[in-house]
Amino acid sequence: MRRTVLLAFGTFALGMDGFIMTGLLSDISGDFDVSLSLAGQLVTAFTLCYALAAPVCTAVLSSKPAKLVLLGALLVFTLGNGLSALSSSYPLLLVARAIAGIGAGIYMPMAATTAAALVEPEQRGRALGLVLGGLSIGTVLGMPAGLALAHLFGWRLTLWAVTGLGLLALIGIGILLPELPGSPPMRLRRRMAVLGDPKVASIVVVSFVANIASLGLYTYLAPVLKSVGHIGNPIPYLATWGIGGILGSLLIGVVIDRTRRSFSLFTVVMLAFAAAMVVVPLAGGVHALLFLPLLVWGAAGFASPAPQQEQLLAARPDNSNVVVALNDSAIYLGSAVGSALFGAVLAAGLPMSALPYVAAGFAVLGLLVHLLVVPNVSARTSGASGTGSPVPAEATAVTE
Template sequence: MRRILLLALGSFALGLDAYVMAGLLPVVAGDLQVSASAAGQMVTVFTLCYALAAPVFATVLAGRPARVILSLALAVFTLANALSALSTSLTMLLIARAIAGIGAGIYSPLAAATAAALAPAERRGRGLAIVMGGMSIGTVVGVPVGVLLAHHISWRGTLWLVTALGLIALLGAATSLPGLAASPPPALKERIGVLANRRVAPIALVSFLGGIASLGLYTYLASFLSDSAGLSDPTGYLWAWGIGGVVGSLCVGPLVDRTKKAYGIATVLFALLVVSEAVLPGVATTHWGLILPLVVWGASGWALQVPQQHELIAAEPEHSSVAISLNSSAVYLGSATGSALGGLALASGVAPSGLPYCTALIAVVGLVLHVTLVRWGRKRPVPVRQAAPVTDVEAKACA
């Protein structure tokens, strides 16, 4: 269990690092004397490299012990965060954030797989939950704490905290983990075959749009609160979003298991995402009126991917690990795309207070595709290919 907790600590640092810069956006922009739209690309490059690193480097590093790969990933992640804290220009900061994203993208899926291998068979689900829970807690709880810390010591201090957490996780991984062999990555042909499945592609596309609408907007939440509500300290409102995310993440799994209606639950969650984002500008001036839509937005955005994963497993039961990894990449690519599009919108003259309308519209497009393309795809027969069946543990480890 101690080894799994060390893996979870690394995941916590990753989750904190992935989105804490969103809460620090106005502070970083002011310190580096750049626009909020330019500073927002910190999140774009991190999440883009995060999404692309796993499939690329999994092939390059195949065959090496998991301890070596995890230690290397944490070393890259930690050094990149130290470089981020020392950055004196936006260019230097963007390069550092891209490198940190590569380290995070290599670490995350392998940490989950290693936790599954370390845990006894009867406790593998718990081991996976601990590691993956570390990342979600780092995002939805650690981010407000990081923002609060930054208001007392500076945004660089928050990044030094992430650096310290990464260093502790690195030392633990290098000295405590056994020499387990990393599983070979799926062949490129297998990945392409899954993506070409007419049932899988629409689900992945919907997840991509969900990532744009939810995580993409979160990048500019601090800027939205400052522009629409005159709030200089977004900490309490980040807590509201984060608490919603925790509740949504914890509740949706049992709900899907009990009802067996993953598609219907995803439909409701998408609708809630649309409504919660669309009402944000209208209630911003009341301050307290922001709490409920932020909670609903956080809950629906984080919960949405669970029924999406269930749908993917049903669509590709013989290649579920590959399908779910594609879904994960789609979500983070959506986050990167949302951050980039938000920056372009701000640079073109759109006020931060208007961004929720834009993302709500994207969520509407996702909802329409969900009730049309995905619904039609569900009526198609499940394709049968010659491949070894994938266990539930392997599927969860690649989520």
């Protein structure tokens, strides 16, 4: 498990880099004389390249030794951040953010599957939770750390700090991580065919919809709090959401290992998230009550990837790198689509205070697909083949 911590340090750097730019946009827009909305495309460049690189590059590289891929991904990630810090123009910075996103997209799914391979099967959930916990802690700290470091040292030195984190992770993995073989060689066409597997597709669609709700709404959390509770300083509430995220991502792996019921656990997580969304606007008048739904929201949002990845690993162990990368890509695409979708909803005239209800609707939609589609597709495809890949640990849980 100690080597899993090393992998988690790398995901911590990734999580911080993904959200730290949000706290730097104002300074960057001033330095390069671009609008704030144009500066915001730096976040989009990182996110989209991450989402696209995760499944495609992992499919191409999965036959390579895991350690080699991890080192290569961290090298690309570190170079992208170093180039970001050195950028003398906005177009160059945009390209640099895309490069960093590609490195992150390659590293994250490989880190998750490597962590699962380093431990016994009964510890796999804990290992996944730890790696995802590193990502969530970096995500939670990204925005406030970016604001604080930029205020003290400037945005360039902030990006140098992220570059240093990536370099430390690269050195640590290079020295301490054992050599692990890659997956057996397989033609790219066959490997990419897993994207059309109904079992995999249904699970990944649920992840996509869940993160439209969770991470998409997070983009507007500060104005939502101002709307529902006239809260001018959102930092304590953002911190509460972050604490919940850290607890959820670290504890969910332990629960998975003890119960071996990933399907049911994800059901509980989505129910908790939907309930929290409904409570947020209702509790706005009493500020002390807002902390509880925000804590639950953070915990549920960051607890959700681990049981999904556990089901994917069980469904397609022959293509573990690819399916984990696909799920990771769906999470980031859900975040991007959610932000844009909620912005469109606001532009259409819906009040800010109604956004949590929209998010709750997406959570319920994801839950319905999870309950009604995932087990039925798994049972149908498994029965049709007679043999084949194992179904997720609880693909038939709803019939118990």
